[in-house]
Amino acid sequence: MILTVTLNPAVDHTLTVDELPAPDTVARTDTAHVDPGGKGINVSQYLVELDTETVATGVVGDFLGRFVRDSLSDDGIPSDFVEIEGRTRLNTTILTDEAEYKINHNGPTVDSSAIDGLLRSIDRHDPDTVVVGGSLPPGLEPDAIDRIARESDCPTAVDVGGDILRELDASYALCKPNREELAAATGRRVESRADCYDAIEHLRQRGYDRVIASLGADGAIMATPDERLHATALDADVVDTVGAGDSMLAGVLSALDRGATDEEALRTGVAVASCVVSVPGTDVPPFGDMTNAIDRVSLSRRDSSSHTTGD
Numbered sequence: 001m002i003l004t005v006t007l008n009p010a011v012d013h014t015l016t017v018d019e020l021p022a023p024d025t026v027a028r029t030d031t032a033h034v035d036p037g038g039k040g041i042n043v044s045q046y047l048v049e050l051d052t053e054t055v056a057t058g059v060v061g062d063f064l065g066r067f068v069r070d071s072l073s074d075d076g077i078p079s080d081f082v083e084i085e086g087r088t089r090l091n092t093t094i095l096t097d098e099a100e101y102k103i104n105h106n107g108p109t110v111d112s113s114a115i116d117g118l119l120r121s122i123d124r125h126d127p128d129t130v131v132v133g134g135s136l137p138p139g140l141e142p143d144a145i146d147r148i149a150r151e152s153d154c155p156t157a158v159d160v161g162g163d164i165l166r167e168l169d170a171s172y173a174l175c176k177p178n179r180e181e182l183a184a185a186t187g188r189r190v191e192s193r194a195d196c197y198d199a200i201e202h203l204r205q206r207g208y209d210r211v212i213a214s215l216g217a218d219g220a221i222m223a224t225p226d227e228r229l230h231a232t233a234l235d236a237d238v239v240d241t242v243g244a245g246d247s248m249l250a251g252v253l254s255a256l257d258r259g260a261t262d263e264e265a266l267r268t269g270v271a272v273a274s275c276v277v278s279v280p281g282t283d284v285p286p287f288g289d290m291t292n293a294i295d296r297v298s299l300s301r302r303d304s305s306s307h308t309t310g311d
């Protein structure tokens with residue numbers, strides 16, 4: 001079972017307008033979605049749709065926290081949250097014909113004692129893998145994630161910002177940076193694919209056993225102790241990319257949980273993400289039979305003796 005930890009959950013509010021309002025004017029819309037969110041929670045939602053056993057944990061509070069808890073329960077997503085006094089945040093995405101705007105609140109202040117409650121919850125569920133996803137709320141530092149990794153009795157994966165990746169120092173089974181996070185985590189320029197491979201290798205040497213770098217429309221790279229693979233993204237009618245990375249991680253973890261090879265896991269992640277970019281916000285589309293999409297993901301293997309330029 002895959003247990004997710006979201007230290008800073010959110011209610012995701014997604015609004016669609018023709019264009020952003022001019023200053024001091026009001027835009028009106030008929031199209032608004034409200035979804036429970038935060039990266040770990042999203043991973044759990046996608047895992048359930050992929051028929052993989054999961055429990056979503058994290059820290060929630062007040063009426064927006066209740067919304068997260070109740071929505072997950074209504075959607076059949078098992079959860080076990082620690083309740084705090086502060087209020088779970090509201091994150092806003094505005095979609096126009098031209099662009100996607102996202103404003104994330106920093107979240108409520110969380111005392112480090114919340115981690116004790118989370119560790120008890122992890123212990124109760126006895127997972128095979130723990131996934132920590134998303135930002136840290138005020139009051140928590142990266143060492144809270146290191147503590148979860150060290151004190152959970154199973155491998156830990158992280159999908160956190162580059163500034164946090166840079167500071168973690170426990171051992172991690174997997175991390176999933178995007179291009180900007182790779183650059184922030186390593187302090188390197190990450191533009192070409194060769195830059196990505198270099199930065200990924202740097203992270204692997206820092207204690208991340210598998211690194212999966214999601215590169216938006218350029219697909220994704222997976223590096224393990226044995227191989228380095230690049231998968232191209234599938235063509236998709238993109239509505240927005242909110243949740244794309246989370247769904248890719250869910251696809252990879254779900255496949256690895258079934259005993260798939262790294263290659264199949266990467267293909268699955270990319271195929272799942274291509275479905276998710278075609279729906280608004282963090283809506284969970286029906287994945288159905290993914291075999292066809294998984295087969296269409298084209299993959300190339302990088303020779304371990306390759307130079308660090310070109311590619």
Ligand SMILES: Nc1ncnc2c1ncn2[C@@H]1O[C@H](COP(=O)(O)OP(=O)(O)OP(=O)(O)O)[C@@H](O)[C@H]1O
Nearest residue numbers: 178214215216217219220233242243244245246273
């Ligand atoms: N324009 C696109 N077309 C097709 N697939 C895409 C596109 N953008 C993203 N994807 C798919 O989604 C995956 C994850 O995207 P991305 O790298 O943008 O994640 P992310 O930055 O972590 O996203 P988020 O933080 O919003 O969840 C990519 O590896 C790719 O497979």
Ligand SMILES: O=P(O)(O)OC[C@@]1(O)O[C@H](CO)[C@@H](O)[C@@H]1O
Nearest residue numbers: 010037038039091104134135243
């Ligand atoms: O502020 P964070 O924790 O970095 O990211 C939170 C968030 O943007 O990530 C998810 C999409 O990946 C959304 O559900 C949520 O609003």
